Amino acid sequence: MKGIAHVYKKDDINTDEIIPARYLTSDKEEELAKQVMEDLDVNFVKKVKKGDFIVAKENFGCGSSREHAIWALRGSGVRAVIANSFARIFYRNAINNGFLAIECKDIAKKVNDKDELEIEVKSGKIKNLTKKEEYNFTPLPKFAVELMEAGGLLNYIEEAKK
């Protein structure tokens, strides 16, 4: 998968910044997407295109447990978030939704805003097509891959019952 990177050289980007609580009366991806990242970068909605990536530093998605953060990102077209590390509930929600959250060391230092990236999930590689560089990431845990292949946690449970 190929896309443009939106780089935020910032730690602790929290779920209040990703989707402020004032918009939580909706759980529709397309509605939430209109306000995604609003309190961090009001221009994000204008910039983001389908298939893009967000690149950040440590502890991405900290704060509230709202799964709306994943839905808002996905609704806006974001295909994956690549960060040094993720907050636990955000990471869990990503796995449960089959949304890509990739842990890659120092990624925000290596990638510039607007670089074009290509992610190879199975081999654990990120190619920077703009800078002609390649970075490795820790492949997803086996359980996460299984959930993703099933299309999320509920599908996985449904299949297990059969």
Added chain:
Amino acid sequence: MGMTITEKILAKHSGKDSVKPGELINADIDLIMCHDVTTTPAIDMLEKKSMDKVFDPEKVVVTPDHFVPNKDIKSAEMVARIRRWAKKHKIKKFYDIGKHGVCHAILPEQGHVTPGSTIIAGDSHTCTHGALGAFSTGVGSTDVAAALYSGKLWFKVPETIKFVINGKMPKGVYSKDIILKIISDIGVDGALYKAMEFSGSTIKDLSVEARMTITNMAIEAGGKSGIIEPDEKTIEYVKSRTKEKFEIVKSDEDANYEKIIKYDASKFEPMVAFPDLPSNGKAIKEAEKANIKVDQAYLGSCTNGRIEDLRIAAKILKGHKVKEGTRMLIVPATTDVWNQAMGEGLFKIFSEAGAAISTPTCGACLGGHMGILAKGERCISTTNRNFVGRMGSPESEVYLASPAVVAASAIEGKIADPRRYL
């Protein structure tokens, strides 16, 4: 090798003799708490997949609280939907208006939390209930759906960091100051994915409710859970609220900890966490030097909206007035707390001081309603998060502190040391 309290609870609930950190388990869930914001998506998911069932209605507690009493038509629709769903599935433990309150204050108060149990909810501050010796953690809506349907949930067994806090706390220092100090020391990701176990003589000396303030904020250090071994106080607290049987689980002497961090409580001071992270803590002397004028003082939330918190604030506010130009909001966390505060005459003190008293709600803590901040405004608050835009405008500021600091700051109209009033 022995196990920690967290490992023991998770082993027992996944049918194993022992578990190790990093191990993936599927654990039985004893209690699922559902609130207005994260439950409707879970109901949607289950209905769409024809998985619309609840594994055991007795193990579900519903507490609409975030935008309650309904702040607008959309939030009214959400709660109406949850009411219909609960009725359909015969969920009786439903805390509707009249019995309502902030979920994490209601759960232990009404006897739904028992030591040794597993609790999940679609709310990050679910870690609060570890104060009673339960494994309790916040999850997303998909997890809530999965647990409602199957009664089970997957977990990676966390490593545990042990915090040993000994000694007598100085006057004017409360459990909120302990946790703000810890988060400031280890950072907002200092306990990422980990269980935080709090122990030592200082913790034992705290009331059960004061302990909840500490475990409540484990998530603010990235923790998966916060936990305190049950003692006589816990047992008394729980037994006075429920007839349910429970098992006391404690950590083994030779349990393995990722880290042990020790504190001398006699050195603690009142703390204030500056914007925009709970880890930006400063001791009150330094905070006062910054001369921070406050437009609003907020007392409430699952962190500090219990009766003890209101009593502390009342003690400080008695005979004083909230400074002209500062608004003070008092939000008792539950209906029982509200009634108790009224019975004890605390409302008269608050009202005479010029503070406004609200019905229980999560309200302004998360920027929902009932006390939203305008651009450029500052709030000193007993809540747990001071992220950008948390209580309103992205250009407002939130400072976190104990009920004592909030009350003293309301009197002076700027961040103030409560020890002058004690």
